[in-house]
Amino acid sequence: MLLDEIGIKFGTDKSSKHHDYLNIYDRCLSKYKSKEITLVEVGVYRGGSVATWGEYFPKATIVGLDITPDCTQYANNNVFVRIGDASSSSFLFEVVREFGEPTIFIDDGSHRWDHQISTFQIMFPILKAGGTYIIEDIDTSFDSYLKEADFKGFSAISAYDYVCKLGRMLVGDVAVQSEKPYDLFIADNYRSIESIEMARRTCIIKKR
Numbered sequence: 001m002l003l004d005e006i007g008i009k010f011g012t013d014k015s016s017k018h019h020d021y022l023n024i025y026d027r028c029l030s031k032y033k034s035k036e037i038t039l040v041e042v043g044v045y046r047g048g049s050v051a052t053w054g055e056y057f058p059k060a061t062i063v064g065l066d067i068t069p070d071c072t073q074y075a076n077n078n079v080f081v082r083i084g085d086a087s088s089s090s091f092l093f094e095v096v097r098e099f100g101e102p103t104i105f106i107d108d109g110s111h112r113w114d115h116q117i118s119t120f121q122i123m124f125p126i127l128k129a130g131g132t133y134i135i136e137d138i139d140t141s142f143d144s145y146l147k148e149a150d151f152k153g154f155s156a157i158s159a160y161d162y163v164c165k166l167g168r169m170l171v172g173d174v175a176v177q178s179e180k181p182y183d184l185f186i187a188d189n190y191r192s193i194e195s196i197e198m199a200r201r202t203c204i205i206k207k208r
Contacts, residue, residue: 002026006055012048014136021136022052024199028132028206029104033057038099040065042086042119043108047074054079063099065091065109087115089122096126103131111140114153117162121185124207125192133205135159157182163203167196 003026007015014021036059044050044066053062054077062079064071065086075081080099084091086109096102105123107116116135124133140151141158152158157165165182169190172179181187194206 001055003029003052003056007048007052010048010051010055011046012052014049014052019136019201021199021202024202024204025134028197028204029056032060032103035059035103037061037103038063038101039104039106040095040099040102040123041106041108042066044068044071044074044081047071049108050074050079050081051076061099063095063102065095086119089118092119092122101126101128103128104134105131106134106136108136111137112151112153112155113141113157113159113162114155116159117155117157120159120162124205125189127207129207131207133207135163135203135205137201138163138203139201160203163196163198163205166190166193170196 004016004022007022008017013019016023033056037057038061039053039057040063041049042065044064050062050064060078064074064081066083067085069083072081072083082095086092105127107119109115120133120135127133138160141160145151166186169181169186170193192208194208197204
């Protein structure tokens with residue numbers, strides 16, 4: 001069964017009925033389907049997403065993170081739920097200590113710029129080689145969302161613009177010559193990135 005068909009069955013908003021992420025993810029993530037991997041997703045909500053991953057990756061350990069205690073009801077079979085604040089590095093490290101380094105990490109949390117950037121800075125170096133990091137709802141970097149809520153948080157730069165600065169170093173590499181990377185994280189990590197793919201409302205970063 002295609003990933004989108006599974007997502008529709010479980011009612012996740014990642015399906016083609018809403019955000020339409022899963023057709024893109026099917027292409028990017030199908031290589032892991034039969035492997036014993038760990039997938040960590042920030043944001044459980046009503047459980048449709050973790051249930052989708054649990055069926056699509058039958059040999060995987062699926063770990064959903066959320067701040068709402070009621071989300072523990074969605075743990076089942078190969079799906080585990082841990083309650084905590086994913087913007088806290090100590091909580092994320094606890095999850096890694098318990099379940100190991102993830103192969104897939106999906107940030108579907110607060111969608112705040114500072115959280116999207118800091119979570120990426122914490123988890124991408126921990127991600128296994130050949131793994132995939134996904135930032136969902138990265139469109140909160142744009143104007144219409146800023147009229148609705150404070151998605152900036154404490155960041156001086158949007159998550160989208162941060163990824164673009166990362167991509168500039170990835171693409172430019174030695175060609176940028178004397179130009180300095182935006183920050184030390186980008187300077188230390190851009191060479192470990194295989195590719196950055198921007199799609200509708202989402203960003204897929206593959207690690208070498």
